[in-house]
Amino acid sequence: MSGFPTGASPVPGLRRDPEWFKTAVFYELLARAFSDTTGSGTGDFQGVISKLDYIQWLGVDCIWLPPFYASPLRDGGYDIADYTAVLPEFGTIEDFRQLVGEAHARGIRIITDFVMNHTSDQHPWFQASRSDPDGPYGDFYVWSDTDEKYDGVRIIFVDTEESNWTFDPIRRQFFWHRFFSHQPDLNYENPAVIDAMKDVVRFWMDMGIDGFRLDAIPYLIEEEGHNGENHPRTHEIVREIRAMVDEEYPGRILLAEANQPPAEVVDYFGSDEEPECQMCFHFPVMPMLYYALRDERAAPIIDVLADTPPIPAGGQWGTFLRNHDELTLEMVTPEQRAAMYGWYAPDPRMRANVGIRRRLWPLLGNSRAEVELIHALVLSLPGSPCLYYGDEIGMGDNIWLEDRDASRTPMQWTPDRNAGFSSADPGKLYLPVVDSLAFNRGAINVESAMAQPSSFLHWLRKVLAARKEHPVFGVGDFTVVESGNERVLAFLRTDKRNRTPEDRSARTVLCVNNLSSTAQGASVQLGVEYAGARVRDVIGGAVFNVVGDDGRVPVTLGDRGWFWLALETDEDRG
Numbered sequence: 211m212s213g214f215p216t217g218a219s220p221v222p223g224l225r226r227d228p229e230w231f232k233t234a235v236f237y238e239l240l241a242r243a244f245s246d247t248t249g250s251g252t253g254d255f256q257g258v259i260s261k262l263d264y265i266q267w268l269g270v271d272c273i274w275l276p277p278f279y280a281s282p283l284r285d286g287g288y289d290i291a292d293y294t295a296v297l298p299e300f301g302t303i304e305d306f307r308q309l310v311g312e313a314h315a316r317g318i319r320i321i322t323d324f325v326m327n328h329t330s331d332q333h334p335w336f337q338a339s340r341s342d343p344d345g346p347y348g349d350f351y352v353w354s355d356t357d358e359k360y361d362g363v364r365i366i367f368v369d370t371e372e373s374n375w376t377f378d379p380i381r382r383q384f385f386w387h388r389f390f391s392h393q394p395d396l397n398y399e400n401p402a403v404i405d406a407m408k409d410v411v412r413f414w415m416d417m418g419i420d421g422f423r424l425d426a427i428p429y430l431i432e433e434e435g436h437n438g439e440n441h442p443r444t445h446e447i448v449r450e451i452r453a454m455v456d457e458e459y460p461g462r463i464l465l466a467e468a469n470q471p472p473a474e475v476v477d478y479f480g481s482d483e484e485p486e487c488q489m490c491f492h493f494p495v496m497p498m499l500y501y502a503l504r505d506e507r508a509a510p511i512i513d514v515l516a517d518t519p520p521i522p523a524g525g526q527w528g529t530f531l532r533n534h535d536e537l538t539l540e541m542v543t544p545e546q547r548a549a550m551y552g553w554y555a556p557d558p559r560m561r562a563n564v565g566i567r568r569r570l571w572p573l574l575g576n577s578r579a580e581v582e583l584i585h586a587l588v589l590s591l592p593g594s595p596c597l598y599y600g601d602e603i604g605m606g607d608n609i610w611l612e613d614r615d616a617s618r619t620p621m622q623w624t625p626d627r628n629a630g631f632s633s634a635d636p637g638k639l640y641l642p643v644v645d646s647l648a649f650n651r652g653a654i655n656v657e658s659a660m661a662q663p664s665s666f667l668h669w670l671r672k673v674l675a676a677r678k679e680h681p682v683f684g685v686g687d688f689t690v691v692e693s694g695n696e697r698v699l700a701f702l703r704t705d706k707r708n709r710t711p712e713d714r715s716a717r718t719v720l721c722v723n724n725l726s727s728t729a730q731g732a733s734v735q736l737g738v739e740y741a742g743a744r745v746r747d748v749i750g751g752a753v754f755n756v757v758g759d760d761g762r763v764p765v766t767l768g769d770r771g772w773f774w775l776a777l778e779t780d781e782d783r784g
């Protein structure tokens with residue numbers, strides 16, 4: 211690809227900041243989907259290495275790599291057959307080690323997935339467990355003579371599974387699984403399982419990774435009469451893993467994937483005294499961002515954040531718009547879900563389980579204004595944002611593919627064959643490149659986006675850079691302020707930490723967001739303590755006005771418009 215600016219800045223190496231994750235921007239990419247350097251039709255580690263300059267250029271601090279381990283790939287690699295081997299088509303362990311080193315040299319961290327809850331039925335542990343019940347692996351899984359235990363535990367993959375139990379004809383017992391019937395759950399009542407999994411943690415941490423996303427963490431323990439989610443023993447196990455990481459690999463992070471209501475998900479932070487994960491994905495807020503865009507009111511976002519309890523000082527939310535799964539609607543009310551299916555998934559093929567299997571840009575009708583607004587929200591609300599590969603160039607999806615493959619198609623680099631992803635015969639690709647009318651590879655690719663100064667890619671890079679200049683977006687307190695207009699969401703981010711005199715970053719930023727499709731005015735009530743503060747646009751630097759003596763500031767916003775406004779008091783000016 212010609213003319214691509216490499217991240218030509220001097221190689222910075224990793225920032226020495228134990229709280230790096232609080233101001234980081236994450237980027238999820240599938241090794242399979244990113245870049246194929248061998249002509250196999252599937253992406254590989256060398257491909258990711260070859261694109262690190264691009265990722266650095268964009269302003270990403272940490273890559274999240276979903277499973278690349280040995281697997282029959284019946285669940286995108288979340289069905290692991292060997293925790294310490296990589297899929298040969300992705301390369302070797304040495305390639306992976308090189309990837310970590312090359313990323314670190316560019317100041318980019320890497321976290322990977324730790325699929326704790328279950329393995330593939332192809333895993334040798336399961337093979338041994340089913341064939342030798344009295345052997346060392348006999349109790350590695352959850353076996354039962356009946357399929358009636360733990361009645362009332364919900365089924366997660368409602369599209370494909372009818373029960374959480376499956377009969378194994380070899381052991382002649384039922385085994386427990388919260389996901390696909392080829393993914394038996396590990397038995398965390400067995401201390402040998404915990405020991406074996408700690409060794410898996412050590413293996414990858416020794417390889418230099420910066421942390422783990424803990425996949426499907428709420429489901430480790432089940433008990434009769436319990437709903438099988440967030441069991442107190444599950445929390446004990448997470449604390450045990452955290453204590454081990456803190457002791458043996460201080461500074462590495464754990465990020466919880468707990469698709470749970472706000473009050474339950476916060477429990478995965480633990481407490482300052484007994485920590486669990488440094489980060490948790492904020493599942494409940496994500497669908498509300500989409501809901502608010504169609505409802506054109508701020509209330510859904512305000513309400514879900516009001517329902518979110520405070521988190522320990524050492525914690526940080528992970529926020530996101532899309533990922534490799536369906537846009538889950540498990541955390542919304544039935545009425546909201548019905549509305550969202552109507553707005554965002556009119557074709558039944560767009561739905562999967564309790565959610566929507568589409569990418570960001572098609573969801574938002576390819577509206578640049580809406581995509582910019584929803585990014586402005588996810589980049590300014592509390593938490594560290596995680597982007598999904600391809601969204602930065604406006605990639606489309608393919609709902610004619612099965613399940614969540616709809617949004618796992620190859621990254622589009624150029625307008626050429628296979629969008630520059632691979633030199634293979636197009637029919638050999640692991641999934642076809644998206645070539646729909648609105649989202650065809652000729653128009654939607656990195657090279658074209660690079661060549662257009664007005665592209666979303668350049669816009670996003672600029673906004674990420676502005677965010678990076680102001681750590682308040684990562685570490686600041688969050689307070690909703692009255693805007694006098696139900697369509698305008700206004701909030702303050704305030705950095706209350708002690709700062710050095712050289713620190714010129716904004717201490718307080720007012721974020722105003724017009725959720726409606728028509729222009730709106732608002733009179734934001736900041737409080738008299740801000741009277742006289744200068745109101746400066748964070749992105750462009752222009753001073754708009756000063757806060758009135760009554761503590762109010764008027765704002766006019768175009769449709770889907772937004773501003774990040776630094777409030778500069780005399781104290782800030784020094």
Ligand code: NOJ
Nearest residue numbers: 285286288389425426535
């Ligand atoms: C959560 C992962 O994100 C998803 O892709 C997977 O299917 C389930 N865990 C089950 O492994």
